[in-house]
Amino acid sequence: MDAVTAITADHRLLEDLVRQVRSANGDETVLLAEIEARLAAHSRAEEDHVYPALMPGEPVYHGSHEHDEVAVKLAEAQRLLGTERFAVAFEGFVEAVRDHVEEGQEILPVLADAVSPARLEDLGNAFEERRVAELRGAGIDEPTP
Numbered sequence: 001m002d003a004v005t006a007i008t009a010d011h012r013l014l015e016d017l018v019r020q021v022r023s024a025n026g027d028e029t030v031l032l033a034e035i036e037a038r039l040a041a042h043s044r045a046e047e048d049h050v051y052p053a054l055m056p057g058e059p060v061y062h063g064s065h066e067h068d069e070v071a072v073k074l075a076e077a078q079r080l081l082g083t084e085r086f087a088v089a090f091e092g093f094v095e096a097v098r099d100h101v102e103e104g105q106e107i108l109p110v111l112a113d114a115v116s117p118a119r120l121e122d123l124g125n126a127f128e129e130r131r132v133a134e135l136r137g138a139g140i141d142e143p144t145p
Contacts, residue, residue: 003050003123004108010042010131011101018094032078034140039074041134043067049126053115054107066100 001009014035021031047067073093080086112120132142 001124001128002112002117002120003053003127004112004120006124006127006131007042007046007050007104007108010038011104014038014042014097018097021090028081032074032081036071036074036078037135037138037140039067039070041131041138043071044134045127045130048130050111050123053119053123054111066096066103070096070100 017031017035017038020026021028021035070093073089073096077086077089077093080089111123115123135142
C-alpha cells in the first residue's frame with residue numbers, strides 16, 4: 001500500500017472512532033484509549049518514515065507540531081471524561097485532528113510528487129509496519145500489512 005493510501009485509511013479509522021464517541025456507541029474510556037494508541041502509532045509512523053522523505057521545512061514541522069497539539073487536546077478530553085466539560089474538550093480535540101488531516105491534504109500530494117511510485121509504496125509499507133508494531137505494543141491487534 002502506498003503512503004498516501006495508508007495515511008488516508010488511518011485517518012478514516014480515526015474518524016470512525018470519533019463518530020462512536022460522539023454517538024455514545026461504546027465505552028468512552030475504551031474508545032478514547034484506542035484513539036490515543038492509534039494517534040500515537042500514526043504520529044510515530046508518519047514522523048519516522050513519511051516526513052523524512054519530504055524536504056525539511058514548514059509543512060513537515062507543522063505536521064509534527066499538530067501531532068503534539070492533538071495529543072494534548074486528547075489528554076484534556078480524557079481528563080474531563082464524565083464531566084459536563086467533556087463534550088467541549090472532545091470537540092476541541094476533533095478540531096485539532098481536522099486541522100491535521102487538512103494539513104495532510106497539502107503534504108501528501110507533495111510527497112506523491114516528490115518520490116517515485118516505488119518509493120511511495122516503500123514508505124507506505126514502512127508506515128504500516130511501524131503503525132502496526134506500535135498498536136501491538138499498546139495491546140491492539142492489527143493484521144500485518
